[in-house]
Amino acid sequence: MKLIFYYFKKNLRKIAAGVFFIIVVDLLQLLVPQIVSRAVDILANVQFDRHVLLIQCAVIVGAGLLMALLRSGWRMLLMGSARDLERGIRDELYAHMLSLDTAYYDKTRAGDIMAHATSDIIHVRMAFGFGIIALVDTLLLGSACIGIMVWTSPTLAALCLIPLPFLVLATKTLGNRMHQYHNTAQEAFSALTEQIRESFFGIRVIKVFNFKPQVRQKTENSARDYFSKNLKRAYINALLRPLLGFFFNTSTLIIILYGGKLVMENRLSPGALVAFIQYLGILAWPVIAIGWMTNLLQRGMASLKRIEVLLNTRSEITFPQDSVMPDIVTGNLRFEKVCFSYDKQMNVLSDISMDIPAGARIGITGPPGCGKTTLLSLIPRLYDPMSGRICLDGKDLKTFDPQFLRRHISFMAQEPFLFSGTLEDNILMGERLSGDNMRDILDQVIHICALDDTIAQMPKGLDTLVGERGMTLSGGQKQRVTLARTLVRPKPVVLLDDPVSHLDTRTAERVIQGISRMNRDALMIMVSHRLSALADCDWIYVMDNGTIADQGTHAQLKVSNAFYRTSYKVQQSESKPLGDRS
Numbered sequence: 001m002k003l004i005f006y007y008f009k010k011n012l013r014k015i016a017a018g019v020f021f022i023i024v025v026d027l028l029q030l031l032v033p034q035i036v037s038r039a040v041d042i043l044a045n046v047q048f049d050r051h052v053l054l055i056q057c058a059v060i061v062g063a064g065l066l067m068a069l070l071r072s073g074w075r076m077l078l079m080g081s082a083r084d085l086e087r088g089i090r091d092e093l094y095a096h097m098l099s100l101d102t103a104y105y106d107k108t109r110a111g112d113i114m115a116h117a118t119s120d121i122i123h124v125r126m127a128f129g130f131g132i133i134a135l136v137d138t139l140l141l142g143s144a145c146i147g148i149m150v151w152t153s154p155t156l157a158a159l160c161l162i163p164l165p166f167l168v169l170a171t172k173t174l175g176n177r178m179h180q181y182h183n184t185a186q187e188a189f190s191a192l193t194e195q196i197r198e199s200f201f202g203i204r205v206i207k208v209f210n211f212k213p214q215v216r217q218k219t220e221n222s223a224r225d226y227f228s229k230n231l232k233r234a235y236i237n238a239l240l241r242p243l244l245g246f247f248f249n250t251s252t253l254i255i256i257l258y259g260g261k262l263v264m265e266n267r268l269s270p271g272a273l274v275a276f277i278q279y280l281g282i283l284a285w286p287v288i289a290i291g292w293m294t295n296l297l298q299r300g301m302a303s304l305k306r307i308e309v310l311l312n313t314r315s316e317i318t319f320p321q322d323s324v325m326p327d328i329v330t331g332n333l334r335f336e337k338v339c340f341s342y343d344k345q346m347n348v349l350s351d352i353s354m355d356i357p358a359g360a361r362i363g364i365t366g367p368p369g370c371g372k373t374t375l376l377s378l379i380p381r382l383y384d385p386m387s388g389r390i391c392l393d394g395k396d397l398k399t400f401d402p403q404f405l406r407r408h409i410s411f412m413a414q415e416p417f418l419f420s421g422t423l424e425d426n427i428l429m430g431e432r433l434s435g436d437n438m439r440d441i442l443d444q445v446i447h448i449c450a451l452d453d454t455i456a457q458m459p460k461g462l463d464t465l466v467g468e469r470g471m472t473l474s475g476g477q478k479q480r481v482t483l484a485r486t487l488v489r490p491k492p493v494v495l496l497d498d499p500v501s502h503l504d505t506r507t508a509e510r511v512i513q514g515i516s517r518m519n520r521d522a523l524m525i526m527v528s529h530r531l532s533a534l535a536d537c538d539w540i541y542v543m544d545n546g547t548i549a550d551q552g553t554h555a556q557l558k559v560s561n562a563f564y565r566t567s568y569k570v571q572q573s574e575s576k577p578l579g580d581r582s
């Protein structure tokens with residue numbers, strides 16, 4: 001609610017002006033039947049005054065014009081404020097979502113986040129935009145209409161308002177149903193969109209495995225589900241509108257029957273009878289709006305609650321107020337009895353202790369799933385250890401300013417991820433390189449990552465668009481672009497998670513040689529299954545089942561460690577031409 005109040009206060013003038021315009025429009029709306037009433041009475045009188053009648057017509061036209069102007073005025077003011085609220089919530093939510101840690105995204109579905117960022121925000125806007133309008137209109141127009149009707153003829157008002165409670169009940173009950181069906185239809189729509197999104201996302205797998213009939217069937221089922229839920233909503237709508245019409249017509253019938261009798265008995269003027277019918281027409285909107293507004297507000301409050309839950313979600317990774325920002329980071333890294341678990345139950349890393357001097361080249365290897373990526377992820381604090389600690393230059397990572405820490409660490413993730421944009425955008429990530437020799441550095445990094453030939457073959461070179469998620473590039477090309485992104489800015493700690501896994505042996509060798517020549521002062525930790533890539537490392541850790549099972553140099557491990565020796569032999573023989581394998 002704090003957010004709502006903030007934007008309410010921020011747009012207070014606009015909202016006040018909008019509400020004032022609504023009040024004026026409502027008053028004009030209430031005035032028109034009065035003028036019509038006079039006009040009818042003049043017409044009913046045989047010797048009518050043409051001049052007065054013309055004036056009354058002119059007033060009606062003038063009131064109509066003014067109402068049209070003021071209506072667009074309040075729409076702009078109130079809808080504008082509501083849109084501002086929508087924009088504000090979206091900005092706040094997005095900024096907050098970016099601040100949440102990786103663990104949050106591990107357990108949250110992308111579809112739910114999308115729902116918060118789209119439909120929930122729209123519901124809040126609707127509730128606090130249309131909600132205000134409906135509230136003012138319902139209170140003012142509804143009570144004024146009833147007041148005028150009672151004042152004109154209490155008995156006629158009492159009789160013609162008999163169907164009103166049924167009308168409110170019907171709107172409320174059917175409105176609730178419609179709201180329920182609306183929600184289920186929304187869920188069905190999300191499922192359908194997700195289904196379509198996923199099928200295009202995995203179009204290659206679908207084609208290769210000939211999954212077309214299954215995927216089509218699944219999408220058809222989702223579409224049918226969406227259709228049937230929408231149909232229920234349409235049925236309710238189809239029932240609601242005639243029902244509203246029926247109740248209003250019943251009221252009109254009562255007015256004509258009993259009001260006509262009053263006119264004939266000269267207890268009511270014909271003009272007043274016509275005005276009565278008009279007031280009943282005006283009353284239709286507030287009556288419908290009560291049910292509509294309740295639904296709108298309920299839906300808006302539910303969405304606001306969901307948004308607030310998200311906004312109140314805090315990262316498990318916390319950062320100290322008085323964080324450390326040393327002048328120099330040398331890159332001395334120490335793991336002290338570090339344990340980690342994703343689910344807080346089963347350890348993925350157990351009792352990891354390592355002392356890594358600044359500037360060292362460290363290799364990490366081990367069977368799939370033994371915890372190599374997890375171990376790297378703890379260094380830029382994508383996750384925090386459950387116990388033990390990790391120190392950079394003797395200080396616990398948890399004491400560093402997070403931005404500062406990540407500014408000093410380069411991290412190449414295992415899965416190459418590219419954004420839609422140009423190759424250069426993806427390497428530089430929107431930050432221009434500063435300094436005179438920066439173009440040379442970029443060229444040098446491109447060369448190290450064996451990207452020069454690839455880029456030279458592209459008509460637009462570095463300005464080539466890579467498509468959504470780098471669709472137009474091969475797996476190996478994507479991996480080298482993400483490597484270039486990691487290496488382009490020299491940092492004291494460089495973490496590479498299987499940087500050459502998608503590359504052929506020759507290109508991988510060239511890339512590894514380039515990396516080892518580069519930025520010799522930096523601490524570099526490289527995870528790799530390809531043991532030849534680790535041959536130049538100063539020290540290699542062999543992991544198994546979340547622990548450090550062995551350590552040594554490449555030469556030592558080739559002899560002393562069974563896993564390392566066997567893997568190396570297999571990889572050596574695989575890299576030989578078929579005829580040379582023995």
Ligand SMILES: Nc1ncnc2c1ncn2[C@@H]1O[C@H](COP(=O)(O)OP(=O)(O)OP(=O)(O)O)[C@@H](O)[C@H]1O
Pocket residue numbers: 106342343348366367368369370371372373374375414
């Ligand atoms: N986000 C996650 N949530 C829960 N469990 C995870 C998550 N990421 C990894 N794991 C589990 O943690 C264990 C270690 O995974 P990790 O990715 O660190 O292994 P790895 O040694 O890098 O594997 P690979 O060589 O295949 O890349 C695995 O059992 C994996 O299933």
